Amino acid sequence: MTPAAVTEATAQTSGIHPDAKIHESSYVDEPCTIGAGTQIWHFSHVMKQSTIGEQCRIGQNVVISPDVTIGNHVKIQNNVSVYTGVTLEDYVFCGPSMVFTNVFNPRSEIPRNTQDAFLNTLVKRGASIGANATVVCGTTIGRYAFIGAGAVVTKDVPDFALVYGNPARQHGWMCLCGERLGKVEVSGHVACGECQRGYNLVDATTLLPAE
Template identity: 65%
Template sequence: MKEIDYFVHESAYIDKGAVIGKGTKIWHFSHVMAGAQIGENCTLGQNVFVASNVRIGNNVKIQNNVSVYEGVILEDYVFCGPSMVFTNVKTPRSAYPRNTSENYIKTLVKKGASIGANATVVCGVTIGEWAFVAAGAVVTRDVPPYALVKGVPARITGWVCECGLPLKFKEDTATCTACGKQYAKQGEKTVYRTS
């Protein structure tokens, strides 16, 4: 029998066939279904649900009351704030169930992205590397890397450093005042790190 090298609270359920990485912590009343893959050093808060076939990278933090439905992929260092919502079907109907894998639409949250409390991510979008979705925002389209998006529907209102602080561009360059990382802007929707 394999020794467990992660923590699971006694009230949590881990279905047989789920794969959980070393150092991960799964807290009260959470449920991880068979076929889910969770990386190393992740934290799943209270009442987190992870569906079958979900892929979660390393060092991901999922706060209380979040359901990660089939079709969602979270890369390394993603942060999901309390009670944020993922969807996985575009046209849900109780009378016409679409609850099979082929009906689920992929949602990708790329490395380092943060999603604020009570935000909603409509399925089929990609949230770019190190992007920041504000609390309460409703994401209905792709979010570029390093973008700060707010509102309903979510719109780009600025840009953020990998450390999470807002960037202030002068012409087409910015240097983070906290960590010193440098960025360049190309057009209205493209920012990339230069150092």
């Protein structure tokens, strides 16, 4: 069974666009904002004050916590929790069962469930996070970065960087189209073998699209 369209009455009394589709087994707490064309699949929970953009795909068993902001055209695969303090920009991909955190030093007997205790995580436009990867809170993942499956991200990731391993380390660069780029030296130029986009390596941590 596919997600059902939002009723006109619901759309008028909430921030849910009438073109959004939400499966009947999912919960959406109000108030929240869900953009046009977004689909939310089975057994998911969108909590209050969260914002989801247009044309997103939210898979099964996904939890989106209060005050989370998700951009347009984001894909979140099954079994992912997007906790308070996490922001996903446009075109981000979150693979199945990947993990975000929002408290760096949790203790069961010491409450740290307040906004002051959360460390913010930002995933920038077009970044991809592979299945079963873990993103430790307080990090920024750059534009079109690529996080390999099972990686444990403990520090910021540059734009277009390819990282994997535990802890995650950089092993190269990725094109906007998702193909791995060839080796390139600082001040050098490299072109994608798939789409021919060009890039210049400014320094060890800065790859820029060629003008």
